[in-house]
Amino acid sequence: MTTLQRYFGEQAGLGLFLLISTVLLLLAVAAGTGIGEMPIPLDTIFFAVTNKFGWTAIELDPIHQSVIWDYRLSRALVAACCGAGLALCGAILQSLLRNALAEPYVLGVSAGASTGAVSIMILGVGSGAVTLSAGAFAGALCSFIFVALLSDGARAGAGKTILAGVAASQLFNALTSYIVSTSGNAQQARDVMFWLLGSFGGVRWPEFQLALVVVVIGFLVCMYFAKALDAFAFGDDAAASLGIPVDAVRVILFAVTALLTAAIVSMVGSIGFVGLVVPHAARFIVGPSHMRLLPTCVVTGAIFLVLADIVSRIILPQQVLPIGVVTALVGVPFFSVILYRSQRAK
Amino acid sequence: MFSVKSVSALCGLMLPLALSLTPAQAAATVYPLQLTNCGVELTFEKAPERAVTLGQNSAEILLLLGLEDSMAGTAFWPSEILPELAEANEKVKRLSQEIPTLESILAERPDFVAAQLAHLLGPESKVAKREDFANLGINSYVSPTLCTANHDTGDVHGARAELWNMDQLYQEIDELSQIFDVQDRGQALIADFKAREAALRARVSDETADLSYAFWFSSPSPEADAYLGGKNGSSGFIADLLGGHNVIQTEVEWPTVSWEGIMAANPDVIVVGQVALTRGWELDNAENKIAFLKADPAISQLEAVKQNRLVVMDAQAMNPTIRTIYGAEQVAAQLEELGLFK
Numbered sequence: 001m002t003t004l005q006r007y008f009g010e011q012a013g014l015g016l017f018l019l020i021s022t023v024l025l026l027l028a029v030a031a032g033t034g035i036g037e038m039p040i041p042l043d044t045i046f047f048a049v050t051n052k053f054g055w056t057a058i059e060l061d062p063i064h065q066s067v068i069w070d071y072r073l074s075r076a077l078v079a080a081c082c083g084a085g086l087a088l089c090g091a092i093l094q095s096l097l098r099n100a101l102a103e104p105y106v107l108g109v110s111a112g113a114s115t116g117a118v119s120i121m122i123l124g125v126g127s128g129a130v131t132l133s134a135g136a137f138a139g140a141l142c143s144f145i146f147v148a149l150l151s152d153g154a155r156a157g158a159g160k161t162i163l164a165g166v167a168a169s170q171l172f173n174a175l176t177s178y179i180v181s182t183s184g185n186a187q188q189a190r191d192v193m194f195w196l197l198g199s200f201g202g203v204r205w206p207e208f209q210l211a212l213v214v215v216v217i218g219f220l221v222c223m224y225f226a227k228a229l230d231a232f233a234f235g236d237d238a239a240a241s242l243g244i245p246v247d248a249v250r251v252i253l254f255a256v257t258a259l260l261t262a263a264i265v266s267m268v269g270s271i272g273f274v275g276l277v278v279p280h281a282a283r284f285i286v287g288p289s290h291m292r293l294l295p296t297c298v299v300t301g302a303i304f305l306v307l308a309d310i311v312s313r314i315i316l317p318q319q320v321l322p323i324g325v326v327t328a329l330v331g332v333p334f335f336s337v338i339l340y341r342s343q344r345a346k
Numbered sequence: 347m348f349s350v351k352s353v354s355a356l357c358g359l360m361l362p363l364a365l366s367l368t369p370a371q372a373a374a375t376v377y378p379l380q381l382t383n384c385g386v387e388l389t390f391e392k393a394p395e396r397a398v399t400l401g402q403n404s405a406e407i408l409l410l411l412g413l414e415d416s417m418a419g420t421a422f423w424p425s426e427i428l429p430e431l432a433e434a435n436e437k438v439k440r441l442s443q444e445i446p447t448l449e450s451i452l453a454e455r456p457d458f459v460a461a462q463l464a465h466l467l468g469p470e471s472k473v474a475k476r477e478d479f480a481n482l483g484i485n486s487y488v489s490p491t492l493c494t495a496n497h498d499t500g501d502v503h504g505a506r507a508e509l510w511n512m513d514q515l516y517q518e519i520d521e522l523s524q525i526f527d528v529q530d531r532g533q534a535l536i537a538d539f540k541a542r543e544a545a546l547r548a549r550v551s552d553e554t555a556d557l558s559y560a561f562w563f564s565s566p567s568p569e570a571d572a573y574l575g576g577k578n579g580s581s582g583f584i585a586d587l588l589g590g591h592n593v594i595q596t597e598v599e600w601p602t603v604s605w606e607g608i609m610a611a612n613p614d615v616i617v618v619g620q621v622a623l624t625r626g627w628e629l630d631n632a633e634n635k636i637a638f639l640k641a642d643p644a645i646s647q648l649e650a651v652k653q654n655r656l657v658v659m660d661a662q663a664m665n666p667t668i669r670t671i672y673g674a675e676q677v678a679a680q681l682e683e684l685g686l687f688k
Contacts, residue, residue, distance in 0.1 A: 036449050037447060037449040037450055037453065038449045038450075038452065038453045062482055062483070063452050063455060063482060066452070066478075066481060066482050067448075067449060067452055070478070070481070071448060071449065071478075121470070131469065131470065132470040181602055182598070182602070199472045201447070201448070201471075201472035201473060202470070202471060202472040202473075202475075204475075204478075313447070319442055319444055319445065319446070319447065320445075320447055
């Protein structure tokens, strides 16, 4: 087989895989729209969506229409965007930091977001004019800037950058605890926990628009640097010798992942596991090349989080489990299978 | 012929009857009713028939207004229902003891949603935003204590600059009674609460000792620092109503205080909260609290503990709710037995 043939063969394989995954993603979103507490007939679900697209104009119960369109569909799509974004960030950070344990929150972003959120929720910073999400986003950026300063714009090396992230997480978690314990009551502490554990309960269409934009931009930027990321695997010097502006690429990618993660945390709280595990699972499936890995991460992460959200909504009647609990509960068995099979394959 | 006792018992029986039979003092609501609630314009074409409440206080207000037949569901119950409302409350579906989902609320096909707490309904809520209901033509009402204009003094935040009082609760009762066209009952309820408030205040005289109170809500464990009710919260209001003051002088709503700090403050009376949450905190229970106070070698030396000036109160009264006035009465009755209040 010539290199050319192999190249096309691989591309076709990847294309087929992505096609199937995209169909699966659409099915998952359809399931997310169809499954819920309120029993709604299948045709109503279908028409509720087609009505909104302007394809049909069938008279439906407005409550059904609203639950399907404003609540379930927007929620499933936001879950898909967040899953895609988190998996993408995880893959980038694992490559940049050359650390298998790196995940979107490794640079202290979620700790910073929680400090921002409690400053708004408990201390009343901005006295109502600043939303919780804006506060969380600002907190996340503070933490990222702190890490960037400590690690000299990530030039200090992967190990030091991770340490700077740990320091930032500790600092901001301590600040959060300080605020909660000096100013909050038991109920507020619970509210903060509920908010931070991650939930898609508060998302509607505006969140989807924002999530879609940031995820698409983040994805395009990362794909643009996919070849450079491949080179990073062999170390900074090797990458530099290939003519890659190592420092610049690293700073850009760190900034993109931080902004993306901050946007996601501020919308839905911190959702663990997706960003850590989906990139590994994707690597087992398509290998380490970033041109293949990043699109795979995006669709797999999206499918995974949409499914996890469905589970979180139906496992307890009339109550929602924090999504982070479900991602770990669903994700660990799923990941165990992949890990086991990859070991056998060796 | 009649003993004093039987007459007063008769009066007690008559009271609810009297309340409902009082000739209409308040005007009937004219629909469509327009109301501004926390900056949102509401229009009611008729009285709601399928109300859902989010938060115990909202539910208890509607039940006190006798509206159980107009309620489709309730959610979020951190404490036991007020005993006299238990029977009426049985008729209303409890969607969730905890935080409910939007779908479970909508499944009841509500025509009105009333909420007590910001995390149950509002821009930051993970449950629902007011627009979610407005888009479906469902009016929503949030407790006036949550209005943005009141952020400086509201209970959503950590500190309160002025002593809490019942005014916003009265406003809430008044507005809800207008919405449901039960203004007679609303005014009667407000009058009843005001009379009870005044009755307690009237018992305070120059001779009443200015007692210092510590309001112990709960502690995660015996080793942990205690959650106390702060100076300007409803705990402070209760102390003030009884002619005393809160021994805690910080403006923080729910300070966490070490036992050394409590001993240094040396309260005359310790009010121990009975918390009905099922979160497994041993010291949520008032009896366990008292046993702890008496058993601890250092704390048991406090004058209040030695003289058994320990008073039990439903902890829900330490939250600014209708239960606050019930809590004040509960404390007053026990102080009377201790000879500390006339």
